[in-house]
Amino acid sequence: MTPPAELSLALVLVSTTRGADVTTLSEPVNVGSEQTGKAFVLALALYFAAQVVIRVAQLDGLEWDEAESVFFAQEITLGYGSQPPLYVWLQWLFFEVFGTGHVGLSLLKNALLFMLYGSVFGLARQLLGSLAASAIAASLVLIVPLGWEAQMDRSHSILATALAAAALWTYFALLRQPGTARRMLLGLLLGLGMQSKYNFVIFLLGLAMASLAVPAHRKVIWTRDIWITIAVATLCLLPHGFWFVQQFQTATQDTLNKMNDGNVYSSYTVSVQTGVKNLIYSIVSYITPLWIALVAAYRSPRQARPHLHTPDARLFLWLYVGGLACITVLIFSGQLAHTKSRWLQTLLFSLPLACFVWFPPQQATVYRRLLVYAAVCGGMITIVLGLRPYVQSAFGRHPRINQPYPELSNEIARRFPGVGTIVVPDRIVGGNLHIQPPHFRVRLPGELCRDTPAGTGKVLVLLQPGSKFHPNGCLKEVIEAGQMAVRSREVPVESLLFDYALVLHGARPR
Structure with a gap:
């Protein structure tokens, strides 16, 4: 059951868009009113504000990622062990502004989640209109790493995904209106992304390969002005890059251990087999329960007619092919035997948007259904998080938060x-x-x-x-x-x- 404020906002979104139709044109379609978008952004802000209140009310222990961020944020350096420094820098800044405590800790995380959901909303509205954008951004809560795990204990992955979403939004804005400022912004976001989590490189390579594979995009992105984006990204990376080269073993050893996860002494064949199985399992666990909600929203195959010939549709296809190809190369190199679903989120966060670009529904009802499913899921997450310490203890568990x-x-x-x-x-x-x-x-x-x-x-x-x-x-x-x-x-x-x-x-x- 959703909280009253969230439920009423969801009903506003549904009622203000009743009767809107969706076409299958390749150009952006203004589906839903401006009020729809404003109501959704307000609902989104209230949702993450509720998460801050819940976390601050639980003033006891920290989970692993939270505790590590607090530990490192005691001081500013160019690197922190096996993680890039950007999240810790931001955490240090929030502690300076709000004081060292749960308020600054939770505000940063939920501000980044708002940035992630908001960037997906902005990108989707650019392509499909306000109603579709509201449903697509809200559906991120149905992706376990972005909805549930993000509130439980995540830090660097949230920042990397938020920057990837902002970069993809900027990329599409650059396609529609090329300019130096947008090229610089894209370079800045990509450079910051590389300082948020090292697996951001998978998204970066996937986006580069996709933009080269789609002729309409290649003509806009890969001009002589591409050096602006590359130069800004490189300048942004230089300070941490210097530290990374100096501390290469420290920066990579823990990551390599996680990638192998107990398969260090396995044969090459066993390592590859394990890596492939783990990748498939990670993809399936990542898209569940999202795919169930999408099937329930479409309901009829007639609502899911493929529309794969547009440049935007091919961009998403090549983005995932390129990114997953990079992961596959790592697996067959014998260096990656263990993949976690949250490692894929910087690449696959845009999957709900891609599904609607590939299969635009014939009726706006599909979007409204998905919006309601996401609102119910978000309400359930809010309630469970509030009761979590008591529920876990009732089952004999001893969570760190207690x-x-x-x-x-x-x-x-x-x-x-x-x-x-x-x-x-x-x-x-x-x-x-x-x-x-x-x-x-x-x-x-x-x-x-x-x-x-x-x-x-x-x-x-x-x-x-x-x-x-x-x-x-x-x-x-x-x-x-x-x-x-x-x-x-x-x-x-x-x-x-x-x-x-x-x-x-x-x-x-x-």
Whole structure:
């Protein structure tokens, strides 16, 4: 059941477009009024505002991607491990504006999701009109990585997909009205995309191959002015590119491990077979339940007459062929044995739009049905997210969001008032402690002696139960050691347990 505000807005969208017909012309068709588009954008803004409110109300633990972003956002550098830096830079900026906390964390994510859905809406309206654009953009909520998982725990993938959507919108705007400003904007978006997530290159190569394969697009895009787009993208990439070359092994090792996911020692044949099966499974899981909703919206094969001869239809076809060809090459090189559905979203986010470009419906009812399905799904997601901590606990699960990190932070501040820096066992613990007042400075083992200036003081080292701390480097004498346990005040009760060592921090060795 959808919340009343979202349901009423969905009904407004449906009622204001009743009776509109859809043609199958290759030129953009103005289906739906300007009020339809405005109502949808308002509904979209309210939907993501509701997600912010829900997340801020759950002021306890962070999931993995959230905690990692908070951990890295303590400082600005040109690179952060195996991920490009753009999301962390944005998170740092949001924390500077809104303060380090759940507000800045959730606002950034949902602002990027609004950018993604809004860019798809703008592109679809350019091609098919306001009603179709509303249904297509809303249907993104039916794609699990973009609807459900994005709210659960995603960061870099959301940014990369939002930039891909904005780039594709700019690409089509450039086709219809070429100009230097649009070429520069396209280059900027592509350059930023490469700094959001490395698999953005699949979308980039797919778009380049598609624009070359469609003559009508090639004549506009691949002129002598293409250097403007390439130059802006290159300039945008230079700072991080320099870091990437210097830290190549650090930047790629974790990604390569994820790509193989336990198949490092498998034979080439087994690796390829596993890679192909995982790719097929990822595609199927990505398009489900979207394809079910599309079938239900069309209902009759007569509503799905193919319209594949237009340049726009061929562009989408070649975009997916080119991008999936790049993934297939990686699989047959033996470097990619494991594909996750969310890795495909920078390439396949436009699939709902492509379906309607390929198979334009004969009646506007198809769009209205899809819009209602998406509104119901969005309402269900909102309700489930609000009840999620209680539902998961009722089934005996212990989600990270329920962990009592506020109590742990308060206990540390009470017992060790002179401590401002904590050495943590992993980034999950570090991010969760840093986001809670008093916002301790957190570091992983080995980082503290490397990047802190000379000086003395006390450092608290948190260890997993049963672990032992051995003084070394700038962490010298152990002043106190013991065990720290905290319990949440909520129902159901969750607990955290750590061994700790209060250590004297001396000058950095020279």
